Amino acid sequence: MPMNIAIDGPVGAGKSSIADQVAQRLHILHLDTGAMYRTVALYMLRNGIDPQDEQTVSAHCGEADVRVAYRDGAQRTMLGGEDVSDLIRTGEVSAAASAISKWPAVRRRMVAAQREIAATADMLIDGRDIGTVVLPDATVKIFLTATPEARATRRWKEYQAKGIDTPYEEVLADVKQRDYQDTHRAAAPLKQADDAVLLDTSELDFEQSLAAMKKIIAEKVNKTIK
Ligand code: DC
Numbered sequence: 001m002p003m004n005i006a007i008d009g010p011v012g013a014g015k016s017s018i019a020d021q022v023a024q025r026l027h028i029l030h031l032d033t034g035a036m037y038r039t040v041a042l043y044m045l046r047n048g049i050d051p052q053d054e055q056t057v058s059a060h061c062g063e064a065d066v067r068v069a070y071r072d073g074a075q076r077t078m079l080g081g082e083d084v085s086d087l088i089r090t091g092e093v094s095a096a097a098s099a100i101s102k103w104p105a106v107r108r109r110m111v112a113a114q115r116e117i118a119a120t121a122d123m124l125i126d127g128r129d130i131g132t133v134v135l136p137d138a139t140v141k142i143f144l145t146a147t148p149e150a151r152a153t154r155r156w157k158e159y160q161a162k163g164i165d166t167p168y169e170e171v172l173a174d175v176k177q178r179d180y181q182d183t184h185r186a187a188a189p190l191k192q193a194d195d196a197v198l199l200d201t202s203e204l205d206f207e208q209s210l211a212a213m214k215k216i217i218a219e220k221v222n223k224t225i226k
Pocket of ligand 1: 037097098099
């Protein structure tokens, strides 16, 4: 059985960036499952389907040919053979992904696809429902979180560095709204698995968060990580 490390947590907790570093140091692949939901969302937007319309989204989600590939160890997310990795990072797609991820028909497909991918190799998988639904028997489960204020501050700094001038209050409101949506949906809401280790990075910088995560994994798999 491949080793699976499940990392769940709210938006902006640093899942992707910290997970990416840990996966590199363990020499295993990193599956960003949010990218898969984003790709289904892009498909709906391109086809003029309202992401809030459960019936139509459910009827058409099987048409979205979502696959992941790895180039130089980095995930590329494909829609019908087209590399959409960069196109799925817009605000419009984020909002649509949040909407379509509520629908059980979408989740069923994503969960099945993610299980298939996770069975192929040792892998670190990040998302919202990995330890609870996708891989309840994962080797290691971590719930990575931080206060909404800490997460909004990080995101605001990223925006500033990119020259995007969004007020902090707006970023914080967006983080809180996405938290609300992720934790209150009926299908697979975001929650910590009973057997997940909680890692709160509110008071930690990136290097400290990385060290803390490496320590949790090393203890579980009995292996030191450089
Ligand atoms: O992690 P992210 O922001 O890229 O995720 C995009 C959306 O997909 C987000 O609204 C939460 C949802 N998602 C989910 O419901 N389950 C997952 N395993 C991963 C993401």
